[in-house]
Every structure is written in C-alpha cells, then in structure tokens.
Amino acid sequence: MRNGDDFSPAVINRLAGLLDQFCEGRELTLSQLADGADLPRSSVHRLLSQLVASGWVTRNGRTYALSRTMVEWGSRAQQHxxxxxxxxxxxxxxxxxxxxxxxxxxxxxxxxxxxxxxxxxxxxxxxxxxxxxxxxxxxxxxxxxxxxxxxxxxxxxxxxxxxxxxxxxxxxxxxxxxxxxxxxxxxxxxxxxxxxxxxxxxxxxxxxxxxxxxxxxxxxxxxxxxxxxxxxxxxxxxxxxxxxxxxxxxxxxx
Incomplete structure (x- = not known):
C-alpha cells in the first residue's frame, strides 16, 4: 500500500468491504475474502498484511480471522x-x-x-x-x-x-x-x-x-x-x- 493511498476513499472502502466478510465470525481463506469483497487476490493480500501488522486480523496458516483487539473495540462501541x-x-x-x-x-x-x-x-x-x-x-x-x-x-x-x-x-x-x-x-x-x-x-x-x-x-x-x-x-x-x-x-x- 503506497503512502499516498493510505487515506484515500477507495482504500477505506476496500478495507471496510474486506472486514465486512468476517461478519459471520468464521475464519476465511484469501480466496474466500477476495471473492466476497470482489477484489483481486493481490490487493486483498496487501490489505490483509496491513491488517495483520496493525493487530486487527490474525492469520492461522491459510485462514484469517478478526483479532481479539477487534472484539474489544466492538465491546467498547456497544458500551458507548x-x-x-x-x-x-x-x-x-x-x-x-x-x-x-x-x-x-x-x-x-x-x-x-x-x-x-x-x-x-x-x-x-x-x-x-x-x-x-x-x-x-x-x-x-x-x-x-x-x-x-x-x-x-x-x-x-x-x-x-x-x-x-x-x-x-x-x-x-x-x-x-x-x-x-x-x-x-x-x-x-x-x-x-x-x-x-x-x-x-x-x-x-x-x-x-x-x-x-x-x-x-x-x-x-x-x-x-x-x-x-x-x-x-x-x-x-x-x-x-x-x-x-x-x-x-x-x-x-x-
């Protein structure tokens, strides 16, 4: 992800669409996430790498899931x-x-x-x-x-x-x-x-x-x-x- 793209609406929309794929609470593969978000696998891989590095998503072998940090954020949002x-x-x-x-x-x-x-x-x-x-x-x-x-x-x-x-x-x-x-x-x-x-x-x-x-x-x-x-x-x-x-x-x- 290039620095100039970090806060562009397109990147934010792609991130939101990618995170939405986890709504059912299950682990998903790269292919499943790419298909669900209707994005190229290469783009999804870059976004997932950023999310894993930020602690929002965890990787377990070939599958990805929301991290406990996101669970905590959800709880905080509910309490507020x-x-x-x-x-x-x-x-x-x-x-x-x-x-x-x-x-x-x-x-x-x-x-x-x-x-x-x-x-x-x-x-x-x-x-x-x-x-x-x-x-x-x-x-x-x-x-x-x-x-x-x-x-x-x-x-x-x-x-x-x-x-x-x-x-x-x-x-x-x-x-x-x-x-x-x-x-x-x-x-x-x-x-x-x-x-x-x-x-x-x-x-x-x-x-x-x-x-x-x-x-x-x-x-x-x-x-x-x-x-x-x-x-x-x-x-x-x-x-x-x-x-x-x-x-x-x-x-x-x-």
Whole structure:
C-alpha cells in the first residue's frame, strides 16, 4: 500500500468491504475474502498484511480471522452506545421475568441491526449482536417503521423505500394497526416455530429503536405480554431521555 493511498476513499472502502466478510465470525481463506469483497487476490493480500501488522486480523496458516483487539473495540462501541446503556438493564429484567429472549435493535437501511440480546432460546435464533435481518420480516423492524416520522405523516416514506413497487394494502393495514397499538408481532416469519413481540422506543415525534421478546410460539402469549413489552420500551425511552445530548446524537446518527 503506497503512502499516498493510505487515506484515500477507495482504500477505506476496500478495507471496510474486506472486514465486512468476517461478519459471520468464521475464519476465511484469501480466496474466500477476495471473492466476497470482489477484489483481486493481490490487493486483498496487501490489505490483509496491513491488517495483520496493525493487530486487527490474525492469520492461522491459510485462514484469517478478526483479532481479539477487534472484539474489544466492538465491546467498547456497544458500551458507548446511549441506547444500549439505557435499555440493557431493562432487557435483563424483561428476560428474567418471562424467560424469553430480549432484543434491542435499530433500523439500518432496509434491515434491523441488533444492538443487544439477553437470554437463550431452546430453538436457535438467527439474531446476534451486530447482526441484521430484513426489517419487514421482524416485529422489531415493523415496530420502528410504524412509528417513524415519515410513516406517521401519512405518506409512508420509510415503508415505501423498503418495498420495491410499494407496500401492499395488507402491509399498510398491518403497519397502521401497529402504530395504533404500539406493539408489533410476528410468528414463523424469521424462524419456524418462533414468535416475536416488539414495541418502539420513542415518543410521538421520534422513534430511535425497538425492543422485543422472542421465543417458541407456544410460550409467547401476545396478549399477556403486550403490556410488559410496551412498558419496558417506555422505561427505556425515559432512561434515554434523561440525557438530551444522547438523544441528539441518536437523531443525528439516524
């Protein structure tokens, strides 16, 4: 890597694309990384050499993986996130009182990005901290979309961008019901046999994310759990609202 290229947008984009290949947490070969990032093997080899020298990536024979330094950075980023700090103890209480898995997520483009996960399910869930799922396949995503400012203004701005060709009448009705009830649910959409119940974190003007409970369909009672989930989301918003600068940062990030 030439010195003149060190801070060029092209190099930063290549590095970001390369690091994204490790999102699933597995070790990858040079060929796999080059194919995944759609870059020449020679370029990937140079970038990997820099990442290994910087301590961001480790090499084990023919495979590469993220280093413990990156794990530490991820933990620090999570701890510095104001929404995570406000919601984490509430998720712990929600999990303890129900035995179900509690999640915290934000909208990231057309996906929901998981910021926190508390508890384990008897059925494997696809969610993981830092991971993502298509927003409209999750109760979390639907809760956030239904309470976004653009959707509330009646045009469905956020919803329109998520559905090629525009949302169906059925989806519009579902989003309207979620906005009215302040709770969203899904069954068997993300994982067969799993249900999820989610509530938005925010107020009438702003939605910064959502929290949820997930578990086997036979254990998740949507009627009985609706109020506890809504109450937990309200508690998270109150805790977050105590720090106005934190709310301002979240609005800017969104």
């Amino acid at each position: 996130d104001p929404l995570y700090r406000a919601a984490h103890p509430i998720l712990q209480e929600l999990h303890a009182s129900t035995g179900l898995v509690a999640h915290l997520a934000v909208l990231d483009g057309t996906d929901v990005r998981y910021l926190d996960k508390v508890g384990r399910s008897t059925v494997a869930l696809p969610s993981r901290i830092g991971g993502s799922q298509p927003a409209l396949r999750t109760a979390l995503g639907k809760a956030i979309i239904a309470h976004s400012g653009a959707t509330q203004r009646g045009v469905g701005g956020t919803l329109e961008t998520l559905v090629p060709g525009g949302p169906s009448p059925a989806l519009r009705r579902e989003i309207a019901q979620i906005r009215q009830r302040h709770v969203a649910h899904e069954r068997n959409q993300s994982v067969p046999g799993i249900a999820c119940l989610a509530a938005p974190i925010g107020d009438e003007q702003l939605c910064v994310g959502a929290l949820s409970l997930s578990g086997p369909t036979e254990l998740l009672d949507e009627v009985a759990l609706a109020m506890p989930v809504r109450r937990a989301a309200q508690q998270a918003w109150r805790a977050l609202s105590e720090d106005r600068s934190a709310v301002a940062r979240l609005v800017h990030a969104g």
